[in-house]
Amino acid sequence: MNATVLGERLRSGGVENAAQEAHWMLALAKRKGGDAATADAWLEEWVRRRIAGEPFQYIVGSVEFYNIELTVGPGVLIPRPETELLVEHALEVLDGQPAGTAVLDLCTGSGAIPLAMAHERPELDYTGIDLSPEALQWAEKNFARLQPPRCRFLRGDLFAPLGQPQPRFRLITANPPYVSPIEYRQLPAVVKNYEPRMALEAQEDGLALAKRIADEARKFLVPGGWLLMEIGETQGGRMRGWLQSLGYSSVEILRDLAGRDRIAQAQKEK
Ligand SMILES: C[S@@+](CC[C@H](N)C(=O)[O-])C[C@H]1O[C@@H](n2cnc3c(N)ncnc32)[C@H](O)[C@@H]1O
Incomplete structure (x- = not known):
């Protein structure tokens, strides 16, 4: 053909x-x-x-993300090009950090974010967490194929698998589910019929997970450490307010090339 x-x-x-x-x-x-x-x-x-109607990436079983190729299929969110912006900013924040610096990625799905970062900065130490066992199977597959030297995946609810809170991460990234229940109903069939609902939808107008992450991250970040989260385009104002109310400094809402709010960035007090 x-x-x-x-x-x-x-x-x-x-x-x-x-x-x-x-x-x-x-x-x-x-x-x-x-x-x-x-x-x-x-x-x-x-x-x-x-x-x-099946998504292209599930059919061919892979997707390019940042500078790596990821294996994907039913049970895991297909990493989106807009999430590459989060990786780009995350790498900037990590610039000059020494080997062994700890980085945490919550809601890791296929492992896209830590695996892309590990490809650029293999000497840093990565942990990825997800609640879904199906999603983690894909992360483990990608781990086995890409073989980053310092990366592990854990299963559980946000920070729970880490046990007692300890300020040890220089950077916490997350692309949590952030689609509100109303928006979820309007998603195209190719998304709704195939990709996991728990990867997309969150309560409280889509901010339930993002707010919990911002709140709890304070206990896991080292002083001066950074939180970078992908957000929905209508959520910038609310996330800014929430992060400021939690006492973060340098709170910024970063936009994508199309001018849409895309990433909430904040620093823990030094
Ligand atoms: C939007 S997807 C992001 C996946 C991946 N980070 C990416 O950018 O392609 C959100 C992920 O959060 C996970 N998730 C949902 N609720 C969670 C929770 N309470 N704790 C940990 N992970 C959760 C889902 O299983 C899903 O893999």
Whole structure:
């Protein structure tokens, strides 16, 4: 199958980004090796599933994120390009920090954030936590493939697996679920029918988890340590207020290239 035929089949099946996806599918089929008939068999299956509405990344089983490739599938959120901005800022905050500096990523899902950071700064010490055993299976798969030297994944509710609070992290990152129950109902079918609800939806207008993280993080950050959280585009003002009320300094809401509030950044008192 060539790109034109593939693109046309995807387009007529209602796939919006048909030409681009056709191109990606062909490249991946080629990378899998085998002869033309084997590649065509893969492509046939992928087209069928894609037209049935399954997300592209689940079908091909991978997604590029920052400078790494992650394995993904049912049970885990597909890392989004906007989360790369969080990694970028996180790496800035870690600039000049010595080997062994401790970094925590909550709501880690596929492990995208710590694994991308570990690819750039392998000498730092990473912990990723998630409540979902299915999500963590993907994080462990990615860990096994990428083999970062200092990274571990734990299962549990936010900070719970860490036991007694101790100020030991220089940076805490999180991309928590932040879609409100009302917004959740309006998400496209390709998201709602396939990606886990617990990865997306949060109570209190989407801020329940983010607020808990900000509150509890104070006990786990070293003095002068940073908290960086991805937020929804309507949540900047409320998160700023919440972080300030908790006594954080240098509170900033960072925007993405489209000018939307995207990251809440705050520092624990030195
Ligand atoms: C938006 S996804 C982010 C996944 C990944 N960090 C990324 O950016 O692609 C949120 C993740 O939070 C996890 N989660 C939801 N509630 C949690 C809780 N109470 N404690 C820990 N993880 C939780 C979900 O299982 C999901 O993997």
